[in-house]
Amino acid sequence: MEDMTIEKLLGSHDFFDGMKAEDLALVAGCGSNVVYQPGELIARQGTAADFFLAIRHGRVAVEIYVPSSGALRLETVSENSVVGWSWLFEPYRWHFDIRALELTRAVRFDGHCLRKKCDDDPVLGYDFMKRFAAVAARRLEAARLQIIDIYGKKDDDPDNQG
Amino acid sequence: MTLTTKAETLRPVPYVLRDKWQETADTWSMALEPAEAWLQADRGEPGQFNMLWAFGVGESAISISGPTHGTGPLVHTIRACGNVTRKLCAMKAGEVVGLRGPYGKPWPIESLKGRDLIIMAGGIGLAPLRPVVYHILANREDFGRVSLLYGARRPEDILFANELSGWRGRMELDVLITVDAADSSWFGNVGTVTRLVRRNPFEVDGAAALVCGPEIMMQYSAQTLLDAGMNQDSIWVSMERNMKCGVGLCGHCQVGPEFVCKTGPVYPLERIANLLATREM
């Protein structure tokens, strides 16, 4: 029954858009519904990364802890997006903290379970990889833009303008 | 005699700085009024700019950032980044600046009546778009759904922060803000302004977008809007190139075949897509 519900939920989530019904049913078996309270730490940098979240409602922050300055927010992720891909790659460790900023409802996927299904069914595995690669590419592009300061604060940039 | 500021001659007219207030660490807004009552101020249209002269230092192109309808002083918002803008930002109430303008092509708001609008700004690029918001709020029924997507470097760099939250509170437009990085006291969005397009699903059909900010921000923003299904002829951008005369004489602002001061700064994307991020000639 719970699987059915999750399968339905995934069917309307952007990340799973266009996924074959039988694949959705398969991955739904690795998911469970979760709710996080505002401020709750969802994952801690350096600990084992054995899940990812498909966010349905709410918003989470990806943070890095800098000893002199405390937590810095690098990115926020909201409904219809996913957060966490460390579960896909060895050594399966979180590189950042994940914290709920609001009441957040999500489907939490068990990394071991999904890796096993992807290994057993390479077509599903490839589909999953492509979806995560697209997310990773968008985030990488965003991170590059964030580094170069596209809002033009640098005085020495000749194309820096108002 | 009536002397207007809209002189095709290059003569600035004296304006008094009536009031000045700090917006962010390096940005100030200033309210200017003609030094003499018989001087007629042309309030311009949203998207147009004036050349402001700091006497003894030089001139800069500065967009009109206050309301273009009604009466009251002319408002400009200036980021202190070089000699002229630093001098302008350091001036005190009662001091005199030279002003000529307004120049340039405005945002095509009249032709956008009835359409949904996406207003996308980065950094100080919100200043030339603020008069558009004033116009929309004064004529709200003329437009469909309006979304303002704004990106800044850090929370403390957000321009017109109080006004943005006031607009959000009025529920007449969707206001989404994001910053590149923040500490844990910021509970808003973190990420590039382009990501707000995904966060704010809109009907592509009939929608128009007005984009202003540094060219790299406009390039990526325009691409994101195109990826979302918009056409080039529904997207307008404001190109800001170094200017001297402001009236199409000196060629200083030339980019490709365009003299930005004359045929811009506001262009439909289809006209200048290949010129974005081209350096001045």
Ligand SMILES: Cc1cc2nc3c(=O)[nH]c(=O)nc-3n(C[C@H](O)[C@H](O)[C@H](O)COP(=O)(O)OP(=O)(O)OC[C@H]3O[C@@H](n4cnc5c(N)ncnc54)[C@H](O)[C@@H]3O)c2cc1C
């Ligand atoms: C149509 C238009 C509208 C503008 N509107 C505003 C506005 O509302 N508020 C605002 O603060 N600024 C605006 N600018 C930018 C402003 O004109 C420049 O920042 C200013 O002229 C710089 O002069 P300066 O002597 O202070 O700096 P400079 O010492 O000449 O230069 C300082 C830095 O600014 C860069 N710069 C110089 N001129 C320009 C320019 N025209 N565009 C972009 N970068 C430039 C230089 O490359 C350098 O990196 C606008 C520019 C244009 C063309």
Ligand code: FES
């Ligand atoms: S600034 Fe002189 S031609 Fe445009």
